[in-house]
Amino acid sequence: MNFRLIALNIRQYCPELSIPVIKERINIRYKQILSVEDWEFLYDSTTVNLIGITTQSTGVSVAVTNGQTGVTGTATTFSTDAITGYNFRIETEAQPYVVGSVTSDTALNLERPYGGSTAWNNDFSYYKTIYSPGVGNVAKISSIVYQQQLPEVSERFLNKLDPERSSTGTPTYWRNFSKTNADGIVSFEIWPILDDDYVVTVYYKKYVANLIEDTDTPVFRPEVLEAGALWDCFRIAFATTRNTAYIGLARDAQIDFRNLLRELVIEDLAQSSLPTSVRDVSSIDVFNDNFLLSHDVETL
Structure with a gap:
């Protein structure tokens, strides 16, 4: 059942509400259902x-100029390796530069001007993290x-x-x-x-994402979403018309929605693994990251 059909089905029970209003309520309920559980699906x-890191080899080098972003390579393969966005380190300098663009296998531009000394035949390396x-x-x-x-x-x-x-x-x-x-x-x-x-x-x-196109479908059973949105729309219809019949309809829709939601939770639990995290309430201080690296623990 897609977005359009869910909205049309609800409209049959709540003719006072427009399709845009119904669709808005469907998406609000959609997000609520998605956030109510840590769904396995x-x-x-x-x-x-x-x-892996690429370093210079025999006969391969680069030339750089102080204050310029351009880097000229000899026997390099910048374009072939598609290194835009990579870190680029000249010689053994402490901080790398980021490659802003690649114009050819032997030419690239750094995101910021080179701050070292102008030099030719430099060793280099580039890598991605x-x-x-x-x-x-x-x-x-x-x-x-x-x-x-x-x-x-x-x-x-x-x-x-x-x-x-x-x-x-x-x-x-x-x-x-x-x-x-x-x-x-x-x-x-x-x-x-x-x-x-x-x-x-x-x-x-x-x-x-929200349901937008008429052909969009929810990621879980659509009847659960329809029941939840119908409950919302019955309450809106009562607030709009003061027709007391909507009170009983809203109550019935609420029961249907909760039953369907419970079934969905049970189905999802059947697909899930047992939880591996624990909660530590022992008031023991965590002094460094080593403890956190070794334990899957939530501290209070």
């Missing part, structure tokens, strides 16, 4: 390809797995561990780089800089 996973899942419906990342579940850490933790992000190795930690976004796009940072290409599995909670 909203969780999914995808794989993300992580790209920020990634996004290749799907556009991510509300939040719940976990990332490479061989085992990687610990999620804070930016402060990584800044203390490796402030210059100079270490290399296999995927070890991750952090949310951008939190929940309304557009369903989130990104994460992987530490350390990767010494090779890897594939990780990203587990996430789906972002669900």
